Amino acid sequence: MKCRELIIVGAGPGGMTAGIYAARKKMDFIMVTRDIGGQAILSSDIENYLGYQFITGAELVKKFREHVESFNLDIKENEPVKIVQKEGDIIRVETEAREYSAKAVIIASGRVPRELGVKGEKEFKNRGVTYCATCDAPLFTGKSVAVIGGGNAGLDAVLQLIKIASKVFLLEFSSHITGDAVMIDKVKNSDKVEIYTGTRVEEIYGDMVVRGIRVRRGEEVKELEVEGVFVEIGSKPASDFVKGVKKNEKGEIIINPQCETSLPGIFAAGDVTNVFGKQIIVACGEGAKAALAAFLYLNKKA
Amino acid sequence: MSKKVKVYTTSTCSYCSMVKAFLAEKGVSFESVDVTQDKNALEEMVKKSGQMGVPVLDIEGKIIVGFNPKEIEEELGL
Numbered sequence: 200m201k202c203r204e205l206i207i208v209g210a211g212p213g214g215m216t217a218g219i220y221a222a223r224k225k226m227d228f229i230m231v232t233r234d235i236g237g238q239a240i241l242s243s244d245i246e247n248y249l250g251y252q253f254i255t256g257a258e259l260v261k262k263f264r265e266h267v268e269s270f271n272l273d274i275k276e277n278e279p280v281k282i283v284q285k286e287g288d289i290i291r292v293e294t295e296a297r298e299y300s301a302k303a304v305i306i307a308s309g310r311v312p313r314e315l316g317v318k319g320e321k322e323f324k325n326r327g328v329t330y331c332a333t334c335d336a337p338l339f340t341g342k343s344v345a346v347i348g349g350g351n352a353g354l355d356a357v358l359q360l361i362k363i364a365s366k367v368f369l370l371e372f373s374s375h376i377t378g379d380a381v382m383i384d385k386v387k388n389s390d391k392v393e394i395y396t397g398t399r400v401e402e403i404y405g406d407m408v409v410r411g412i413r414v415r416r417g418e419e420v421k422e423l424e425v426e427g428v429f430v431e432i433g434s435k436p437a438s439d440f441v442k443g444v445k446k447n448e449k450g451e452i453i454i455n456p457q458c459e460t461s462l463p464g465i466f467a468a469g470d471v472t473n474v475f476g477k478q479i480i481v482a483c484g485e486g487a488k489a490a491l492a493a494f495l496y497l498n499k500k501a
Numbered sequence: 502m503s504k505k506v507k508v509y510t511t512s513t514c515s516y517c518s519m520v521k522a523f524l525a526e527k528g529v530s531f532e533s534v535d536v537t538q539d540k541n542a543l544e545e546m547v548k549k550s551g552q553m554g555v556p557v558l559d560i561e562g563k564i565i566v567g568f569n570p571k572e573i574e575e576e577l578g579l
Binding site for chain 1 (some may be wrong): 519554
C-alpha cells in the first residue's frame, strides 16, 4: 500500500481550504470524504462570508469546488471514513471499501446531526425521518408531521412546516420550549401547531414510509399519526472514527493554535474541533492553518 | 443513443440543483419533476427508490439516490 505524505479527511470549507494549501505546496496527498461541501451546503442564506454580500450555501460550495478542482486534486468522494488510527509513525485511514495510509492526516469532518436513538429511527431515515427541514420540508406538503426539539432549530423547522403541512406536532423532552421568544410566539399563534412538552419519543413506526410515532409524557402513552418526523435536537462533532486523540466532553477534538491534536501527525480543523466559532469562514482559516502546520511537520521529519 | 433520464427534485434542495447543473454541463437532456408539486411523482419516486430523499435519478430503470457524479457518469457512459 502506498504511504502518502498527507490525507485530508472531509471536504467541507475546512478540508477544501486545506486541499488548496496542500496543492500549492505540491504535497503528495489525497482527500477522502463522504461528500463535498459538508454542512455549508445546507445553509440557505450566507451573508457573512467575505467577498459575498449574499450567497446560498449551494452556490458558495460550487465556487469552492471549482477552485479546488482547478488544482486537479485526487478526491475520493462518497467514501465516508470509518477509522483513523496511528500505528507507529504511520496513520491508517480506513473507509468501507479501502484502506489508505499517510505520514500526516488532517481531520476536517465537521459535525453531524444528533440522533434520537429510538426504535425505527434508522429504519425510516429518508423514509419520513429527516434531519434537514430546509431540504425536506416541501416533501410533506399537506401532510401531518412531527418536529422533535424545542430549541431554535426545532422552531425554525416548525415555522417552515406551518406554511405547507396540514398539522405540526412540536415535541420537547424538557418541561418548556427554549427558543427565541419571537419564534415561540409565532409558533404558538398558529392553529396548525400542537405543542407537547415533557414528552419523549419512544418509537417511530410505519410500512414503507413513516405512519406514526409513539410518545410518552409521564405515565401517558400516545400515538400520533404523522408521515414526517423532523429531528432537530442539535448536532455533534463527527469525531467518533478518530482513535486515540484527546477530545473534550462534547466529543470535539482538542487542538492547539497550530491545529495539532494530542497525537503528532494528526491535525484537525474546523467544526470537528474545540475551536471557538463554528463558522464557514473560521473553518476555512483553520483548514489553511492545519495544512501549513502539516507541511512544517513533514519537513521537520524528512 | 442517449438514455432517458428523469430527475426527481424539490425547489429547495441544494443537491438537486447540483445534479441538474451537472447534467446540463455534460450536455445530457433530462426530464425534471418537482415532487412537492406532483403527488403522483412523489409516490412513484418512493416506490422506485424505497426512500423519500431527493434528488433521485432514474436512468432507464437504474435508480441513483443523491448527487453521485461518478455513478451518473458510469451509467450514462460519459
